[in-house]
Amino acid sequence: MNKLKVFVSSIAIAVCASSLNVQAANKAPGSGPNPFSDCGIGAALFKDTKWAAVSSNIIWDIGTTAVISATASPETCSGANVVTAKFIIDNYDNIVEELAEGEGNHLASMYSVLGCVETAQATITSAIRSDMASSVSTSDYQEKSLVSKSSHLYTLVNNSAALNNCAVI
Amino acid sequence: MQFFLRFIATILFFFSSCVLSETLLNISDEKLNILSKSEKWQKLIKLEGINFQEKDDFAIHSQRFYLSRSENITAKSELSATLSSFIKTQYYSDINDHPQCRFPARFIWLKTKVDISDVKPVTCPNFQKWAKFSATKSLSLVFATGYLGNPASYYGHTLIKLNLDENSGVSLLDTSINFGAEVPDNEDPLSYMIKGVIGGYDGSFTYSKYYYHTQNYLENELRDLWEYELNLDDEDYLFLVAHMWELIEQKYTYYFLDENCVFRMYELFSLIDGIEMPTLNSLWVIPQEVIRAISNAQYKQKQLVKKTTYIPSRQAKFYDKYWQLNYKEQQYIAYIVNMPARIVELASFDITSKQKILSVLVDYYQYLIAIDEGNKKRLKQAYNSVLSYRFQIPIGKADFKHNEPNSPDTARPSSYSQLSFAHNDVLGNGVIFKLRPAYYDQLDAETGHVKNGALKMAELELDYFSSSLSLRSFSLFEVISVKDRASGLPYDSYDSWKLYLGLKKQNAICTDCTDLTFEAQKGWTIPIDSKTMFGFYIGGAFIENHENRGRAYTKGSITMNHRLTDSWNFYINVEMRKYLENEYTSIFNYQAQMRYKLQLNKDYLDFRVSARKDEITLGLGYYW
Numbered sequence: 001m002n003k004l005k006v007f008v009s010s011i012a013i014a015v016c017a018s019s020l021n022v023q024a025a026n027k028a029p030g031s032g033p034n035p036f037s038d039c040g041i042g043a044a045l046f047k048d049t050k051w052a053a054v055s056s057n058i059i060w061d062i063g064t065t066a067v068i069s070a071t072a073s074p075e076t077c078s079g080a081n082v083v084t085a086k087f088i089i090d091n092y093d094n095i096v097e098e099l100a101e102g103e104g105n106h107l108a109s110m111y112s113v114l115g116c117v118e119t120a121q122a123t124i125t126s127a128i129r130s131d132m133a134s135s136v137s138t139s140d141y142q143e144k145s146l147v148s149k150s151s152h153l154y155t156l157v158n159n160s161a162a163l164n165n166c167a168v169i
Numbered sequence: 170m171q172f173f174l175r176f177i178a179t180i181l182f183f184f185s186s187c188v189l190s191e192t193l194l195n196i197s198d199e200k201l202n203i204l205s206k207s208e209k210w211q212k213l214i215k216l217e218g219i220n221f222q223e224k225d226d227f228a229i230h231s232q233r234f235y236l237s238r239s240e241n242i243t244a245k246s247e248l249s250a251t252l253s254s255f256i257k258t259q260y261y262s263d264i265n266d267h268p269q270c271r272f273p274a275r276f277i278w279l280k281t282k283v284d285i286s287d288v289k290p291v292t293c294p295n296f297q298k299w300a301k302f303s304a305t306k307s308l309s310l311v312f313a314t315g316y317l318g319n320p321a322s323y324y325g326h327t328l329i330k331l332n333l334d335e336n337s338g339v340s341l342l343d344t345s346i347n348f349g350a351e352v353p354d355n356e357d358p359l360s361y362m363i364k365g366v367i368g369g370y371d372g373s374f375t376y377s378k379y380y381y382h383t384q385n386y387l388e389n390e391l392r393d394l395w396e397y398e399l400n401l402d403d404e405d406y407l408f409l410v411a412h413m414w415e416l417i418e419q420k421y422t423y424y425f426l427d428e429n430c431v432f433r434m435y436e437l438f439s440l441i442d443g444i445e446m447p448t449l450n451s452l453w454v455i456p457q458e459v460i461r462a463i464s465n466a467q468y469k470q471k472q473l474v475k476k477t478t479y480i481p482s483r484q485a486k487f488y489d490k491y492w493q494l495n496y497k498e499q500q501y502i503a504y505i506v507n508m509p510a511r512i513v514e515l516a517s518f519d520i521t522s523k524q525k526i527l528s529v530l531v532d533y534y535q536y537l538i539a540i541d542e543g544n545k546k547r548l549k550q551a552y553n554s555v556l557s558y559r560f561q562i563p564i565g566k567a568d569f570k571h572n573e574p575n576s577p578d579t580a581r582p583s584s585y586s587q588l589s590f591a592h593n594d595v596l597g598n599g600v601i602f603k604l605r606p607a608y609y610d611q612l613d614a615e616t617g618h619v620k621n622g623a624l625k626m627a628e629l630e631l632d633y634f635s636s637s638l639s640l641r642s643f644s645l646f647e648v649i650s651v652k653d654r655a656s657g658l659p660y661d662s663y664d665s666w667k668l669y670l671g672l673k674k675q676n677a678i679c680t681d682c683t684d685l686t687f688e689a690q691k692g693w694t695i696p697i698d699s700k701t702m703f704g705f706y707i708g709g710a711f712i713e714n715h716e717n718r719g720r721a722y723t724k725g726s727i728t729m730n731h732r733l734t735d736s737w738n739f740y741i742n743v744e745m746r747k748y749l750e751n752e753y754t755s756i757f758n759y760q761a762q763m764r765y766k767l768q769l770n771k772d773y774l775d776f777r778v779s780a781r782k783d784e785i786t787l788g789l790g791y792y793w
Contacts (some may be wrong), residue, residue, distance in 0.1 A: 087342070091380055094388075097531055100556060101524075102564030109341040109380070125564075133560035142546075142553055 084113045084157070089150040096153070099125060099132050110157070115167025123162040131156050196252070196283060204282055205245035212440050213275055213412065214247050215421075228428075234419040236268065251275055256288050265295040274412035299344070299376070300410050305331045307406065309396040309478075310434060311345070312460050312577055313386045314617045315624070323624055324608060325392075325456040325577075325617060327431045330379050331410065332398065341380040346413055348374050348433040350423040365425035372423030374416045374433070383480070389539055391484040395577055397460065400468055400475040405441045412440060431456040435463075443469045455583045455607055457617055464578030479573045483539065487532035488654040490525070490569050492699075498526055499656075505530065506658050509551040512558050521568060528567035530555045537660045544660065577617035581766075581773040582792040583607045589777070589788030591632070595678035599634035601641065601786060611649060611730060611740045612764040613775065621694070621702050621730040623649035628671075640683045644671035651694040653702060663693035665704060675715040676756075677784040684713030690726070704728035709749075719750025739763040758782050 088095060091106045098104025102125060111121040135141060135152060157163065204210055211217070214235070215228040232239050236250035254268035255276060261267050269276045270293035279285060313326040329346040350370040352361065364370055386392045401409065423429065432454045438444055446466045449459075466473040481489060491499065501518070505511050505526075515523055534552035538545055587603040605628040609618045618624070625648075630641035651665040667690040675682040690708025697703065709723040726744035733739070741761045748754040760781040767774050773792035779785070 083342075087378075087380070090384060091341070093535065096556065097559075100559040101528075101566055103566060105341060106380075113342065129560065129564070133557070136553065136560055137557040141557075142549055 080113050080115070081158075084110060085150070085154050087113060088154050088157075089146060092146060092150050092153070096132065096136070099129055102129075111166075114157075114163065116163070116165070120162050120165045123165075124157060124160045127160045127162060128153075128156040200283075201245055201248060205243070205248045207282075209278060209440070209442075210248060211244055212436070213278060213415075214244065216244050228421055229416075229419045230422070231419045233271075234415070236272075252279065252283065252285070255279065256285060264291060265293060267291045267293070269293065270296055272415050274408055274415055277408050277411055296411075296414055299414060301331070301333070301344070302407065302410075304333050305343075305410075307332045307398055307401065308409070309398045310438075310460070310463055311382070312395045312397070312456060312617075313382075313390075314393045314395075314577065315619075324583075326386075327434050327456050327459065328382060329413070329434065329437070330396065341378070341383060343379040344376055345379040345382055346374055346376045346417075347382070348372060348430040350425070365423070368422045368424050368428075370423045372421045372428075372430075372433075373418050374413065376417060387480065387482045388535065391482040391536065391539060393482050393485050393574075394480040395460070396476075396478040396480065397463060397474045397578070398476040398478070399438075399463075399473055400471060401441065402469070405443070409437060409441060413437065426453045427451075429454060431459045435459045438463065438466075441468075444473055451584075453606060457577050457580060458583055460578050461580070461582070464576075474578075477576050477578070479576065483532055484536045487529065487536045488656070489572050490529045490532060490567070491656050492654070493569055493572075494525060494529060498522055498529075501526060502529060502533070502656075503658055506533065506551070509554050512554055515558065520562065520565070523562055524565055524567040525569065527555060527559045527562070528569070531559065533656075533658065533661070541660055548660075575616040580615040580617060581613070583609075584793050585613075585790055586793065587777070587788045587790035589779075589786040591634075591784055591786040593634060593677060594783040596634035596680070599632055601630060601632045601788070603788075603790075604629045611728075612738055612762060612777070613766070619649075619651060620653045621649075622651045622653070623647060634680075637680065639680060640672065642671060642673035642683065644669060644673070646670055651702070651704065653694070653696055655694075655696065657695070663695045664691075665694040665706070666691050667706060667708065669710075675712070676758075677781060679715070682715055684715060686710055686712045688712075690724070692726075694728075700732040702730045704730075714750075717751060718754045719748045721749045722746045723749065736766050737763070 094106040098107040237246040269291040309330045331344045585605040589601040608624045610623045628644045632641045647669045669688040688710035690706040692706030694704040724746045729741045743759045746756045762779040765776045775790040777788045
């Protein structure tokens with residue numbers, strides 16, 4: 001009887017696990033949790049300020065642990081999406097400037113977190129550049145908070161179809 | 170039955186581990202003595218005092234860095250406790266708490282000294298995740314150039330970066346390790362200064378993504394970064410990274426002058442056999458000196474540093490690009506920044522010029538946003554309009570030449586002594602001796618310094634005239650902050666300032682007139698070209714009363730710095746003082762100094778001829 005239970009349970013777990021894998025592989029861009037809204041980035045951890053107040057002598061650990069523990073469970077808020085979101089909010093200006101020029105270290109770093117090779121990087125950059133151009137030129141762009149602007153950029157990247165060609169989604 | 174079996178198994182397990190422990194601890198007392206006295210072990214446990222056996226001789230005061238109780242700790246007790254903890258089979262609810270995981274470098278080293286082959290190596294997930302041995306290939310020592318915004322950063326800062334595979338070409342996500350003082354928020358400057366010097370703060374190693382530092386240094390504090398990638402072999406690299414892991418968040422006492430960030434970095438590298446570096450004997454440790462030492466060090470018959478990379482700050486990028494623009498492009502930049510709405514007129518330029526102008530404007534506004542809090546909103550507005558326009562033209566990097574200054578390791582040593590022969594109109598012939606522990610003056614600023622500026626601490630001058638030795642000056646500090654590359658655009662003006670506190674002679678011909686002086690000046694320094702700079706200052710001073718002149722004066726001065734060749738340069742200063750308490754007293758002073766620098770093998774020297782009111786000197790200086 002016990003053996004039968006174990007066997008049935010194993011089958012059930014295997015089926016669930018494989019369906020999860022299929023879901024992950026087939027996941028549409030942008031369908032994952034948004035760390036800005038779901039994981040507390042911005043609201044819980046970041047203030048809408050630049051790095052101006054930070055002194056080089058202050059001890060600072062920017063590990064993802066604090067983000068994860070801020071609001072949500074590790075299952076939804078760990079991994080590449082949170083690292084990407086944090087990278088965007090911490091380097092927002094540099095990334096946008098490089099988007100405008102089409103290349104740069106910050107842009108490449110963001111894509112490397114997502115596991116995108118060079119061709120995918122160029123495709124995503126082209127795809128989101130016009131949206132960013134519109135966003136930057138809106139009259140209320142300056143009034144938007146850093147969190148809001150970063151969240152928008154994150155969504156653009158995450159919704160890009162070319163992201164499916166990257167290793168980490 | 171199951172319970173019984175478990176009980177028996179536990180007893181056997183416990184018994185076997187005790188036997189194992191006893192067996193391995195049967196290392197002879199003599200062997201323990203020898204090992205505990207070895208330099209490597211003492212460096213690993215941060216035993217660095219004179220007596221080498223007392224609690225106070227340990228640099229770290231966190232109990233969790235030690236396995237023996239800190240009250241009775243000795244090198245030998247810690248060695249026994251470490252060996253014992255490695256070989257004991259004990260259950261840890263979190264495997265990361267296992268001593269092998271907490272002290273991987275000790276484990277690596279002890280394996281080479283003691284037979285602990287029966288001890289099963291533990292897999293340490295946190296350490297492995299942190300070190301990323303599968304992806305990281307090397308480490309770099311990173312030097313952040315000096316920052317006049319914070320006295321503790323005047324001399325620069327260092328940190329370590331674990332480099333991901335260099336083929337990735339991306340380093341912002343690398344792990345960086347920093348050693349810094351833990352300064353409470355809102356600490357007042359006086360406490361900050363005193364506590365920093367006397368050891369009133371804890372210091373510790375911490376880690377973060379490298380981009381935290383690039384944002385802070387390059388974008389916020391506008392300091393350049395220099396990365397020195399080291400040539401370590403795999404074994405030494407792994408050992409060093411393992412040791413850094415042991416040190417993370419352990420508490421040291423922080424001393425700004427000597428046991429500071431760069432001292433701790435130096436200490437790390439000295440742990441590796443085969444790195445030949447000069448010993449640090451000085452009462453102060455300056456980051457640039459350690460950079461020079463690392464750069465010149467040999468490691469296993471090769472250079473320790475295999476690659477140097479320069480990363481300019483936002484300000485440096487702006488200047489470098491701005492001064493590469495042609496006259497028309499520079500004029501257009503000025504035209505736009507005076508009225509940002511004119512950016513639409515950029516359409517008349519070709520695409521190459523457009524890309525250049527917009528790239529310079531982006532850097533210009535970002536640089537100003539970092540320094541000008543009061544105008545931030547207006548500057549951001551202008552920045553956004555430039556950015557928006559940039560999105561409207563096609564993708565493509567602006568075509569600028571990447572200029573790189575001389576690296577800081579090629580600069581002369583930081584300390585200076587000078588012996589001069591002097592002719593004084595009143596006192597006759599004499600000798601002047603100068604000693605400057607750090608750092609540079611208007612004529613000898615080099616890479617990592619502010620060119621034509623000055624930063625002096627504790628400079629002492631003695632003179633000997635007519636068989637009489639007297640104190641000529643002793644500066645607590647002297648800072649001359651100049652904008653040697655200012656564009657002259659709005660908000661990037663030529664603002665400069667000078668500050669002096671110390672003792673100095675009231676004039677060249679008096680004796681017994683070395684008085685406390687506090688002097689402050691504000692002004693403008695205008696670079697005419699890359700070799701010449703003029704300065705205009707107004708300011709004043711509080712000073713002891715001398716010859717009934719009074720205790721305060723205002724002054725105006727004009728300066729000129731000019732570089733004739735790489736080796737020859739000169740400096741002229743003329744000033745007019747008006748004493749406030751004595752309306753009849755005004756004094757005109759002048760000083761001109763010419764310097765010739767030279768290098769003989771590894772020795773750095775200079776000759777200086779100086780003329781000032783009532784005195785001429787000829788001096789030979791030596792950097793050490």
